[in-house]
Amino acid sequence: MSHDWGYGDDNGPAHWGEMYPVANGTRQSPIEIIPSQAQYDPTLKHLKLKYEPSTATEIINNGHSFQVGFADDTNKSTLSGGPVTGTYRLKQFHFHWGSRDDHGSEHTIGGIPFPCELHLVHWNTKYPSFSEASDKPDGLAVVGVFLKLGSANPSLQKVLDKLSAIQSKGKQAEFTNFDPKTLLPHHLHYWTYEGSLTTPPLCESVTWIVLKDAVSVSHAQMTIFRSLLFSTEEEAPKHMQDNFRPPQPLKGRIVRCNFK
């Protein structure tokens, strides 16, 4: 019987290595980003994100987070440039958040967490599919965006308005005509490093691109995230919160940045 992973005391990040030994590998994510130790790399290109709103398809509560899925059978929504070679297709975006506003992100900046972190997941089109790409060293590119407490975010609200339809694990609803670009800050300055998925199977297949600038989220909006449930409709309700992995050892990796 597979021991389902989660974020509880008995199946959380401290236990993931029992089932997924790569949890103790050499390029695990997230990490603590220390700006003063990042190396400016003038050869890094600007990040090119091209998203077509019609490729958004559905919103799903998968029991660990909620995600907005995209049709990835064409190059309509892609990431290129930045630290990557070639073209990566957008597959989904999702979030990680805390039980209170003083923590919740996966990456931290100088040891400081944010209340929430957005991940936009892309796969390398040199491979035939996301699944094929997901365990290759250059298979995935994830853009991480910090959400900081401030004014309500109208673009995020369009996503949050759908959460009542997917409160329990396994529920999904149609979600289309949404442009993920509206969730990004104006400037795409970034840190980049070689890492992994931050949830099992923790594959060491991710080129991380963490944006320096954050976007806003209000306290009331954070409360909507926490109204989701980890549990199915049949189970005792467990609020979906603290669904983040803490920072992992850098193990000699260099973090580069495209800004001075």
Ligand SMILES: NCCOCCOCCNC(=O)c1ccc(S(N)(=O)=O)cc1
């Ligand atoms: N089925 C073949 C192997 O598939 C392994 C890939 O895992 C599939 C499910 N997980 C993910 O897609 C997945 C995607 C992104 C992130 S994260 N939080 O690192 O952005 C974590 C997990």
Ligand SMILES: [Zn+2]
């Ligand atoms: Zn994530």
